[in-house]
Amino acid sequence: MQQATFSIQFFYICIINMSEKTLIVLLGPTGVGKTDLSLRIAEQLHCPILSCDSRQLYKGLEIGTAAPSKEQLQRVKHYFVGTLELQDYYSAACYEEDAINLLNRLFSDLNVVLMTGGSMMYIDAVCNGIDELPTVSDEVRKLMIERYKNEGLESLCNELKRLDPIHYEQVDLKNHKRVIHALEICHMTGKPYSELRTHSNKQRPFRILKIGLTRDREELYERINRRVEQMISEGLESEARSVYPHREFNSLNTVGYKEMFAYISGEWNLEKAIEKIKRNTRVYSRKQMTWFKRDPQITWFSPEQESEIMSFIKNQIF
The missing domain is CATH 1.10.20.140 (Histone, subunit A)
Structure with missing residues (x-):
């Protein structure tokens, strides 16, 4: 117990003395286990979490987007969760501007911030920047x-x-x-x-450390299937019905809601809608991994390797 206490105290002292501003990016496919691990990492690092999920930004989609629960939001300060109305226009360019402005403010007091999510273009927008295109009217x-x-x-x-x-x-x-x-x-x-489109990377005034989470494909698929079933038991149908009148908004053009809308409209039965959600979520997870695997800056771990991840972070930024 004394040794564990000493390690935690030493870790906290290292954080206080750290001079280089660092953004830790915890990424991976949907269902891999980012949320739980991000909370524990943030608690150990005494830092907030920036959600990098293009749908968790919207209010009223808590179940279908697997947004952090009220208890989880109380454990660690989160940003970009439930901040937009369904009709609000938002894009990777908007996220880049908002996230960079927020990071500049946070880094005035903190040396490390954690960003986590699976929205590929939003992650790239913060880490590399995107071309400054005109706002569409x-x-x-x-x-x-x-x-x-x-x-x-x-x-x-x-x-x-x-x-x-x-x-x-x-x-x-x-x-x-x-x-x-x-x-x-x-x-x-x-x-x-x-x-x-210039495809030129923007220089950031902070260091970026990317940590990827991965699982065996069959294990990931099983987790996705179970999570969809959990969403159904938690009330995904009721949530989808509540936003059904707004189904034309881009915020609802996403896996989980599109399939439930097909059920609500009578196009599919509930069983087919659930199977389609599982299938389309698995397809999306493959697209995420294909995208992430192109980035050589990502260091990969299993979510169960928490101690190895924390050692990696300590060795890299302290």
Whole structure:
């Protein structure tokens, strides 16, 4: 017990004496176990948590986004959880600006801050920055959404091919949000979207330490399946019904709610909706890991390697 107490005291002294500002990024696929571990790390480091989840930002989606519970929010100060209304427009560029401004304030008093989540573009926005593209007007955004509804995705893809053949060859043509966003920028600027993308990393006034969590695929899939079942038992259907009138908002264009909306509208039965949520969540987890595996700066651990992770953090930043 004395040795454990000494280790904790020594760890805390190291934090106080640390001079280099460090952002620890705890990332990984959905369902891997980031939330519980992030709380314990933050408690040991005496630091707040920045949520990096593009849907936990919105109010009223606590169950479907597996947002931190009230008890968890009381344990550690969190930012970017339940701060937006469903109709609010938000993007990776917005998150970059808000997160960097917040970090600048936090680092005036703290030497270490923890950011955790699985939204790939939001993580990249904070760590590397994204190109400064013009803000899309409400008028242009509404126009493109209406065109998507009335003309379909193929028509918009054809227009993108005409306006920006370079980006047309690069973008996921099945992802309507990416296609629409590129067209929005083309219409706002009168220039091809590809001309405005520099892909240059921005220098941050703090160090970034990336820690990735991973599990065996079958184990991860089983955890995802159990988590979906838990969401159902906690009241996901009721939550989905409460936001169903707002289903056209982009904030609800996400796994969990789309499938429940199909059930509520009578398109699917509940059993099919639940199976679709499980399947689509597993697919999303694969996309996350494909994205993260491209980053050589990430050091990977199993969530059960908590002591190894804490030793790694101590060795890297103290």
